[in-house]
Amino acid sequence: MAQLQTRWAVLGPGAISRDFAVGLRASRHGVLHAVGSTSVDRAEAFAAAHGAAAFGTYDEILARDDVDAVYVGTVHTTHAALSVRALEAGKAVLCEKPASPTIDEVQRILLAAERAQRPFLEAFKTRFGPFAEALREFAAGGDLGAPVRFEGAFGFDAGVREGRLFDPSLAGGAILDVGCYPVALAIDLADAAGRPIMPDYHSFAAELVGGVDGAASAELAFGDFTAVIATSVIENLSDTGILRFTDGEVVLPDVWGSRTESPSQLIVRRGGAERVIEVPVVQPMGAEADALSLAIAEGRLEVPQMPWAHTRAAARVLTDWREAALTR
Incomplete structure (x- = not known):
């Protein structure tokens, strides 16, 4: 190497x-x-x-x-x-x-x-570190049964309605800026569960602010696995995600983490019992840099945590979601 x-x-x-x-x-x-x-x-x-x-x-x-x-x-x-x-x-x-x-x-x-x-x-x-790996393991199925639904949102109130986020010429809006996170996670979970990574669209909705999508929501169906997601740059949304299974659920209290620390906790609920799982944190931006370094060293074009097929699928969903929002 x-x-x-x-x-x-x-x-x-x-x-x-x-x-x-x-x-x-x-x-x-x-x-x-x-x-x-x-x-x-x-x-x-x-x-x-x-x-x-x-x-x-x-x-x-x-x-x-x-x-x-x-x-x-x-x-x-x-x-x-x-x-x-x-x-x-x-x-x-x-x-x-x-x-x-x-x-x-x-x-x-x-x-x-x-x-x-x-x-x-x-x-x-969000694709890197023990938290992301644990989510993929849960999505692959096990004691909780088959995964059936992911619910997640990423949204914040930007305050002033100007600048890059609200500039149509710079592709502003919530969908591209932070809505991409729940889309990418849903694709990752679907793949880990053995479902198709390109979903059918059950619904798209959006609220326009100054020519960009200030807030938006979507329901996506990856076969029998559904993702219900929302995003906003005009309102603070909960950063708690839920991954539901046939026989239980996994609650993700801080599903997106931060730019300095990956999430550290998953809460598993089954049959009235609750179990908290703590996982080590990583510096996520350093981790993604190291993943690319490893690809260079090994002569690979792709990084397994975010393969090109996932990038294509996310781009397809984001393009269609945003087009639906801006042409309402």
Whole structure:
């Protein structure tokens, strides 16, 4: 196996990239090496804060031989173009979710990764660590019977109704920003349960705010496994999820965790009895970086915790859900 140390560059020195830089310090195999931006000043400020070289353009980063992988932390509408350019330059890519606002652009990214023979990973931090593994084990079936339903929501009140989240030209709205999390989890659970990962749509609903989906809900059917999900950027929603089985349920008190810690607790209920399971936490952004490092070292294009088939399925659902919301 090749050396696992990965020299990372960040493209786009925004808030989520700052969190990634912090997570990278907790990784086992990654080191922040460079920062690229359309603004030299912003790149230099980020580099000074996190200990890396700064460059004023993305092309300068992509032309460097001492960069192995890039983290794309820019706005949704730029993900596809930057990811394709990075892959064509021979870099592995960790792209912040959603990979792109439309299924067509996501397909373009994955085709570029296939042509370039470089790994691509959509950055769903919730896919990594003991909590995610425990959920997959439950979904595979066991003492609780077969999984029948997942209920989950991700929503917050952004406060002011302006900026990126409320800008139609930047693909703002709840569905792409945080609705992608319950969609991706439902797909992961369906796959673990042996169900199809591309669902039928039972319902879509949305509340528009300034031309974007401020809040939305959906019911998806993965065969006989149903997911009822909701999202919002105008209202705080419960972060407790429930995975229901024929003979019990698993309550997930903090299903999404945070950018610094994965969730740590599952509550199993069966026949009137309740059992609390505590699992170790990981730094989830560091864990996803290490997963891509391992793919590079092993010569793989995909990361098993978030395979391309899941990225495609999520992109299909998000595209259709958002189209239904915006054309109501």
